[in-house]
Ligand SMILES: NC(=O)c1ccc[n+]([C@@H]2O[C@H](COP(=O)([O-])OP(=O)(O)OC[C@H]3O[C@@H](n4cnc5c(N)ncnc54)[C@H](O)[C@@H]3O)[C@@H](O)[C@H]2O)c1
Ligand SMILES: O=C(O)C(=O)C[C@@H](O)[C@H](O)[C@H](O)COP(=O)(O)O
C-alpha cells in the first residue's frame with residue numbers, strides 16, 4: 166500500500182519587540198489582547214510588586230478579563246508540582262483555547278508558564294514579557310519551554326512558540342546585580358558561538374558602554390537567536406550551538422540541587438572549562454579560554470570548576486538531551502565567533518568534563 170503523506174505547513178510567525186519603555190505603551194498591543202476573552206498573567210513574587218499591577222491594568226483596558234498568578238521566585242518553582250498547581254488554577258478560571266497566558270518575569274516564569282500553556286488543553290496561546298536580562302536575550306525567544314526534574318535540567322518540556330515577545334530593557338534597572346551578571350553569561354555565549362564583533366565589544370568594554378547600549382545588545386542577541394531557531398526550530402543540528410557551556414552547566418545546576426549556581430553562573434563555568442579542555446585537544450585556537458575568562462571576570466561571573474564526584478556527575482551528564490544513542494554532540498569553539506559540533510562517546514565526554 167502506498168504511504169500516506171501528511172503535509173503540515175509551518176508558516177507560524179511572531180514578533181520580538183525590543184524597545185525602551187514599550188511596557189508603558191502596552192495599548193499598542195490592544196488588538197492582540199482583544200482577541201482573547203481571558204488572560205492569566207503568571208509572574209513571581211519579586212516581579213509582582215514592581216510591574217504586575219501596571220501590566221494587569223493595561224491588559225484589562227484592552228477588554229480582556231485578567232487573572233493573576235504569583236509564584237515563589239527561584240529555580241525550584243520550575244517543577245512539575247508547580248505546573249500541576251497552575252493547571253488547577255487554569256481549570257478554576259475555566260480557561261479555554263480562546264484565552265491567553267502571559268509570562269511576566271525571568272526565565273523561570275517564562276519556561277514554566279510557557280510549559281503550562283503548551284500542555285493545558287493541548288495548547289493555549291502565550292506571550293512572553295521577559296524582565297531579566299537572561300530572559301530578554303535568550304529564554305523568551307525560540308520556544309523551548311519546560312520544567313526540571315531533580316535528576317536533570319529541563320528534562321520535561323516542549324517546543325512551543327509564543328505569540329509575541331515584548332522586551333522593555335528599562336525593567337533591567339530594577340534587576341539585582343547578580344541577576345544582571347547571569348544574563349551577561351548568555352550574552353557572552355552569543356559572542357563566543359556566533360558573533361566575534363559582539364565578543365570584542367564585551368572584551369574591550371571598560372564599564373558603562375554595555376549598560377548604555379543594552380537595548381542594542383539585547384536586540385542583537387534576539388536577532389541571533391531568531392536566525393538560529395528559524396533554521397533549526399527543533400534542535401536537529403545548528404540549534405545545538407545555543408547549548409555551548411550548557412553540558413557542564415546543567416550538570417552543575419542539578420548536582421547542587423539548583424541551589425549553589427544559577428543557570429547563568431553554571432553556564433559561565435561550563436563555557437570556560439570546556440574551552441580549556443578543547444584548546445588542550447587542539448580543537449580550539451590557543452588563547453580563546455583566557456579571553457573568555459577575562460570577560461567572565463569582568464562581569465563578576467565564576468569560571469572555576471568545583472570538586473565533583475565522578476559517579477554523581479555521570480548520573481546527571483548521561484541524561485543530556487544532546488545524546489543520541491551512546492553518542493553526544495558537544496558544542497565547542499573553533500575560535501571566538503565560530504562554534505563546532507563534535508560527536509563523541511561517553512568516555513571521551515568524561516575526559517572533557519572531569
Ligand atoms: N527557554 C530557554 O531557551 C532558556 C534559555 C536560557 C535560560 N533558560 C532558563 O531560564 C532560567 C533562568 O532565568 P533567569 O536568570 O531569568 O532567572 P529567574 O527567572 O529566576 O530570575 C532571576 C531573579 O530575578 C528576579 N527578577 C526578575 N525580573 C526582575 C526585575 N525586572 N527586577 C527585579 N527582580 C527581577 C526574579 O524574581 C528572580 O529572583 C533557568 O531555569 C534556565 O534554565 C531557558
Ligand atoms: O534555545 C536553545 O536552544 C538553548 O539551548 C538556549 C539555552 O540557553 C537554554 O538554557 C535552554 O533552556 C537549554 O535547553 P536544553 O534543551 O539544553 O535544556
Ligand SMILES: [Zn+2]
Pocket residue numbers: 303351411428432
Ligand atoms: Zn542557557
